Each structure stands twice: as structure tokens, then as C-alpha cells.
Amino acid sequence: MPILRIEHLKKYYGKDPQTTVKALDDVSLSVEKGEFLAIVGTSGSGKSTLLHMLGGLDRATSGKVFVDGNDIFAMSDEKLTIFRRRSVGFVFQSYNLVPILNVLENILLPIELDGGRIDQQYLNEVIGALGLQEKIHNLPSNLSGGQQQRVAIARALATKPSIILADEPTGNLDSKTSQEVLILLKQMSKKFNQTIVMITHNESIAQTADRIIRIEDGRIFSGNAASSGASLL
Ligand SMILES: Nc1ncnc2c1ncn2[C@@H]1O[C@H](COP(=O)(O)OP(=O)(O)OP(=O)(O)O)[C@@H](O)[C@H]1O
Numbered sequence: 337m338p339i340l341r342i343e344h345l346k347k348y349y350g351k352d353p354q355t356t357v358k359a360l361d362d363v364s365l366s367v368e369k370g371e372f373l374a375i376v377g378t379s380g381s382g383k384s385t386l387l388h389m390l391g392g393l394d395r396a397t398s399g400k401v402f403v404d405g406n407d408i409f410a411m412s413d414e415k416l417t418i419f420r421r422r423s424v425g426f427v428f429q430s431y432n433l434v435p436i437l438n439v440l441e442n443i444l445l446p447i448e449l450d451g452g453r454i455d456q457q458y459l460n461e462v463i464g465a466l467g468l469q470e471k472i473h474n475l476p477s478n479l480s481g482g483q484q485q486r487v488a489i490a491r492a493l494a495t496k497p498s499i500i501l502a503d504e505p506t507g508n509l510d511s512k513t514s515q516e517v518l519i520l521l522k523q524m525s526k527k528f529n530q531t532i533v534m535i536t537h538n539e540s541i542a543q544t545a546d547r548i549i550r551i552e553d554g555r556i557f558s559g560n561a562a563s564s565g566a567s568l569l
């Protein structure tokens with residue numbers, strides 16, 4: 337069973353038919369558990385809108401999203417907030433770390449907000465795999481961009497979410513650091529069988545993924561297996 341299923345998803349902005357923006361126009365898609373999927377498309381094609389819908393950050397005009405079998409738009413706002421905290425990890429271009437918390441506190445924040453138990457062994461594994469052992473007491477302001485993004489990835493992994501959604505995760509990084517962060521994302525996906533959906537503008541970055549979906553004018557117009565990325569590892 338796919339971990340993520342999207343059925344005939346539409347998101348229209350504006351009520352006036354003359355000026356309505358069809359940001360998503362009948363998108364259907366399935367993602368298997370452990371898959372690392374890249375979404376590519378030009379600016380304004382609907383990528384971020386799609387990611388926001390998948391993560392329940394916003395509601396669709398019509399259509400359904402199932403995360404691990406749960407119909408997320410059938411949930412109340414309150415339930416959806418809790419579900420999102422537990423089941424969806426986000427990684428954004430801007431890292432979004434809390435500046436007054438150290439690295440470890442940032443990583444643990446979603447678990448603590450949820451009152452969940454910390455799986456110490458798993459946490460150590462994640463911190464080790466992302467090379468953050470020496471930095472756990474540092475504040476984000478003392479880290480490089482690549483290190484900050486690795487903290488954001490650790491934070492997203494910490495809750496063992498059903499899906500991790502990444503919107504241009506390397507958008508603020510130089511090309512060498514981008515490559516390193518991507519290789520880590522791919523390794524995390526394989527090591528922890530973690531499903532990751534990643535948006536990118538960059539074709540060579542997309543090639544790292546297991547599969548690439550192309551979106552244009554709010555519609556998926558192709559999706560195929562990307563195998564050439566394997567050489568990056
Ligand atoms: N809140 C909003 N209100 C009105 N229109 C919006 C809103 N959010 C997005 N749009 C429109 O929806 C379309 C898709 O936007 P979206 O942000 O999903 O694009 P994107 O593919 O992520 O672009 P980029 O690569 O520049 O980030 C665009 O035409 C945009 O102007």
C-alpha cells in the first residue's frame with residue numbers, strides 16, 4: 337500500500353472565474369514507503385502548493401490526500417495539526433531553526449511539543465548519520481548553512497514521520513554543500529526507509545531521487561524513474 341496517495345487534487349486561488357489561478361489542476365499520485373521522490377517544474381508551476389496540500393498546511397479546493405491511509409482533509413483543523421506534528425516532517429529552504437535553542441533542543445522540539453517519548457538509540461543514530469555529534473550544544477547561529485540544514489533534516493527525522501516534505505532544501509546552499517546535503521537526504525531515506533518528497537528547480541539535483549515527477553501549470557505531465565542518480569553515491 338502506498339504511504340501517500342493523492343486523488344484528483346485541485347487548488348484554485350480566487351473566486352472570480354476571470355482571475356482564478358489553478359495552482360493545482362487534477363493531480364493524482366502515489367508514493368511508496370521509503371521512496372525518495374523529486375518534484376520539478378518551473379517557477380509558479382504549483383510545486384509548493386502541492387507540498388503544502390500533502391502536508392496539510394492548507395486545504396484543497398477538491399480532491400483527497402491520504403497519508404498512511406488517513407484522509408487528512410476529513411480531519412478537523414485541531415486533529416490535522418496534531419497529525420501533522422506526528423506524521424509529517426518538513427524541511428524548508430530557510431532551515432526554520434529556533435535561534436535560542438541549541439542543536440539538540442531544536443531536533444527534539446517536535447517530539448517535546450507532542451509529549452512523545454524519545455527513542456534515544458534512534459536519535460543517536462540520526463545525529464551520527466548526519467555528522468552532528470560535535471555540534472549538539474551549539475546554537476544555530478554558530479553553524480554553517482549546510483550544518484543548519486542537517487539539523488533541520490535531523491529534526492524532521494526525529495519523530496519517524498510517515499513522510500518528509502522538503503521544499504528546495506538546498507536553495508540557500510552552494511553547489512558542493514547542496515550535493516552533500518542531497519546525498520545525506522538520500523542516505524537517510526534508504527537507511528531509515530523514510531519516504532521523502534523533495535521539490536527542486538535543479539535537474540541534476542532531481543537526478544539523485546528514485547523518481548522524478550514534472551509539474552507544469554498545476555498538472556503532472558510526466559513521471560519516470562531516475563536511475564542515473566545512483567552514481568552520486
Ligand atoms: N496564496 C495564494 N494566493 C493566490 N495565488 C497563489 C497563492 N499561492 C500561490 N499562488 C499561485 O499559484 C501558482 C503556483 O504557486 P506555487 O508557489 O505553488 O509555485 P512553485 O512551483 O512553488 O514556484 P517556485 O518555484 O517559484 O517556488 C502561482 O501562479 C502562484 O502565483
Ligand SMILES: [Mg+2]
Nearest residue numbers: 383384385503
Ligand atoms: Mg515554491
